Amino acid sequence: MSKREALKALLDYIDDHCCWGRRPAKKLEVKSVTSSTAFKYQIASYTETRRIHGGWIDDDGEVSRMWDIAVPKPFYPEDEASNPVEYEVDSTYDTKLNHTEEVWTCHRCRGSGRVRCTRCRGSGRINRTDSEGRQYRANCPRCYGSGRVTCGTCDGSGRLVWYKVVVTTFKTIFDDYIFMTKMDDDVIHAATGDKIMFSAGRRVGAITHFEPEEVAQNSKRLVGRHRGLNNGRCNLWRMTHKLQSVPVFEVKYELDDDDGIFWIADYPAQCCCICNVPGCFNNCHKCNNCVLL
Numbered sequence: 001m002s003k004r005e006a007l008k009a010l011l012d013y014i015d016d017h018c019c020w021g022r023r024p025a026k027k028l029e030v031k032s033v034t035s036s037t038a039f040k041y042q043i044a045s046y047t048e049t050r051r052i053h054g055g056w057i058d059d060d061g062e063v064s065r066m067w068d069i070a071v072p073k074p075f076y077p078e079d080e081a082s083n084p085v086e087y088e089v090d091s092t093y094d095t096k097l098n099h100t101e102e103v104w105t106c107h108r109c110r111g112s113g114r115v116r117c118t119r120c121r122g123s124g125r126i127n128r129t130d131s132e133g134r135q136y137r138a139n140c141p142r143c144y145g146s147g148r149v150t151c152g153t154c155d156g157s158g159r160l161v162w163y164k165v166v167v168t169t170f171k172t173i174f175d176d177y178i179f180m181t182k183m184d185d186d187v188i189h190a191a192t193g194d195k196i197m198f199s200a201g202r203r204v205g206a207i208t209h210f211e212p213e214e215v216a217q218n219s220k221r222l223v224g225r226h227r228g229l230n231n232g233r234c235n236l237w238r239m240t241h242k243l244q245s246v247p248v249f250e251v252k253y254e255l256d257d258d259d260g261i262f263w264i265a266d267y268p269a270q271c272c273c274i275c276n277v278p279g280c281f282n283n284c285h286k287c288n289n290c291v292l293l
């Protein structure tokens with residue numbers, strides 16, 4: 001990126017998104033432009049956890065039986081390359097556990113199958129007004145004057161079947177690591193970047209032999225943490241991870257005899273919150289969410 005291009009990037013940014021006027025930028029003199037690279041590492045693991053509702057887990061192997069129950073696994077996309085680490089399938093299922101049924105007396109109607117009518121508060125009668133404004137008492141149209149209606153909890157049977165339920169939760173766990181010393185992580189997050197590496201599988205291996213070394217170290221740390229998700233309480237179905245590079249330009253400038261630095265990432269910008277121009281208000285009209293970096 002040349003000095004002229006850096007200034008153009010700044011002016012483009014101001015024109016498109018920012019509340020900052022062009023005049024200060026036009027007076028700004030670009031002294032130097034240095035390029036560097038930020039790295040964005042993302043990992044996602046697709047997990048399944050199960051628990052028994054009602055505290056049925058004991059020492060008799062019931063935990064493993066819990067995992068024998070067939071639960072439909074939600075679809076997840078196989079073409080991760082197009083949509084790398086996003087599984088939009090977080091979901092929870094309740095599955096009845098067989099042979100755990102118990103018949104209980106309905107707690108609401110205490111076994112009678114009928115409860116007090118809420119319309120007439122059990123009296124069977126309500127107030128009505130005739131065409132000349134006179135009030136009179138009439139039979140409640142809901143309970144037909146009996147004051148009691150069928151219990152909705154047990155449908156009038158007076159009994160309830162209680163059983164244990166296996167609660168299965170599918171969830172994608174995300175982590176990431178940004179390698180960039182000077183610019184705000186959020187900016188790198190928002191940047192599109194170029195794909196360096198992507199892999200997916202039941203298990204993935206950490207990145208090795210990569211410069212800067214911190215990227216490989218943090219890949220190892222996060223892969224280790226995600227592999228640890230596979231334990232007696234959680235099943236790890238699938239892992240994906242990817243590494244992207246984001247070009248970052250450091251621009252040194254002079255404005256009104258003051259020196260300063262701003263950074264431009266991922267130019268032309270994919271997001272409006274992509275540069276750290278001094279004086280840019282933290283409320284750009286596009287997303288209302290820009291922060292002065």
Ligand SMILES: [Zn+2]
Pocket residue numbers: 106107108109110111112113114151152153154155156157158159
């Ligand atoms: Zn009932």
Ligand SMILES: [Zn+2]
Pocket residue numbers: 117118119120121122123124125140141142143144145146147148
């Ligand atoms: Zn009634």
